[in-house]
Amino acid sequence: MVLSPADKSNVKGAWAKIGGHGAQYGAEALTRMFLGFPFTKTYFHHFDLSPGSAQIQAHGKKVADALTTAVDHLDDLPGALSDLSDLHAHKLRVDPVNFKFLSHCLLVTLAAHHPADFTPAVHASLDKFLAAVGTVLTSKYR
Amino acid sequence: MVHLTAEEKAAVTHLWEKVNVEEIGGEALGRLLVVYPWTQRFFEHFGDLSSAAAIMGNPKVKAHGAKVLHSFSDGIHHLDNLKGTFSKLSELHCNKLHVDPENFRLLGNMIVIALAHHHGAEFSPSTQAAFQKVVSGVATALAHEISTVLQSGLSGMDIIYLELEDLKWPPH
Numbered sequence: 298m299v300l301s302p303a304d305k306s307n308v309k310g311a312w313a314k315i316g317g318h319g320a321q322y323g324a325e326a327l328t329r330m331f332l333g334f335p336f337t338k339t340y341f342h343h344f345d346l347s348p349g350s351a352q353i354q355a356h357g358k359k360v361a362d363a364l365t366t367a368v369d370h371l372d373d374l375p376g377a378l379s380d381l382s383d384l385h386a387h388k389l390r391v392d393p394v395n396f397k398f399l400s401h402c403l404l405v406t407l408a409a410h411h412p413a414d415f416t417p418a419v420h421a422s423l424d425k426f427l428a429a430v431g432t433v434l435t436s437k438y439r
Numbered sequence: 440m441v442h443l444t445a446e447e448k449a450a451v452t453h454l455w456e457k458v459n460v461e462e463i464g465g466e467a468l469g470r471l472l473v474v475y476p477w478t479q480r481f482f483e484h485f486g487d488l489s490s491a492a493a494i495m496g497n498p499k500v501k502a503h504g505a506k507v508l509h510s511f512s513d514g515i516h517h518l519d520n521l522k523g524t525f526s527k528l529s530e531l532h533c534n535k536l537h538v539d540p541e542n543f544r545l546l547g548n549m550i551v552i553a554l555a556h557h558h559g560a561e562f563s564p565s566t567q568a569a570f571q572k573v574v575s576g577v578a579t580a581l582a583h584e585i586s587t588v589l590q591s592g593l594s595g596m597d598i599i600y601l602e603l604e605d606l607k608w609p610p611h
Contacts, residue, residue, distance in 0.1 A: 325564070332568035348564065401548055405567060408556040415556060417473040418491040424474050 300425060305371045307422035312368045314414050319365060322406045324357025329402040337398055340391055367430050374433045386437035396431030403427060441518055441576030447569035454558065454566055455515055463557060464508030465501035467549040469494050475545055481538060511550065514577045521580035533584035540582035547574030
């Protein structure tokens with residue numbers, strides 16, 4: 298699945314509207330994922346997973362910053378995310394099925410906070426974008 | 440069977456009292472067809488699905504979405520017996536309409552997103568978690584008849600031959 302010019306424009310536009318709330322939304326998406334899909338917690342057994350924990354906040358910021366990098370390099374996601382791909386392939390080894398749960402919770406978070414901007418067309422572009430990021434992050438697994 | 444705690448049941452029924460079932464249903468089905476365009480394969484008779492605007496404004500999409508969500512509402516009132524509540528619909532979707540059960544999961548997530556879209560902060564992480572259990576339970580109940588077909592002794596190839604007969608393929 299390839300990002301069309303319209304998709305890229307939708308993704309950049311949506312990300313710009315997030316303003317400085319990236320870290321907050323990242324943390325909220327993680328919280329939604331841990332509650333909605335408890336098996337995802339297995340990768341974070343070393344974390345304090347109580348909602349609002351400092352570790353979830355910090356990790357939410359990391360996720361948001363990585364997505365910002367991705368948004369700024371939509372024409373070369375593999376290049377921009379290469380180090381993260383290595384990390385996921387050789388150290389973290391998060392099973393590929395799990396990326397869609399975090400993606401879903403990111404979309405839920407954005408829908409809840411930006412209803413006017415989260416049109417079906419923008420929703421579709423963001424879904425494609427997050428799927429592409431997940432594909433890149435698992436691309437070096439084998 | 441879906442197991443909700445007392446708090447989760449309360450969160451679900453509390454939010455559901457405020458839900459505009461027709462609106463959420465139309466939005467969820469519309470978003471399914473926009474975000475996952477291959478799902479349009481089941482709705483070619485709905486008319487104009489050529490753009491996001493056409494899909495979201497299509498009266499057949501809205502009507503069907505409302506129907507779907509009214510059934511879903513039934514499920515919310517019968518969480519202890521989803522299999523029984525959806526057994527006729529499961530028979531219809533699996534054996535007549537031939538819908539891949541993955542589609543029930545996709546639509547369930549679109550219902551969750553539509554609820555978040557309409558209810559914002561009130562659709563808290565713990566409320567979402569309760570609804571994820573509900574949509575997952577309904578998807579499983581709707582898929583039940585497929586597992587029945589597969590256990591009936593029909594092999595995968597038998598099922599494919601039956602499907603091809605349905606489609607009158609190959610043409611003689």
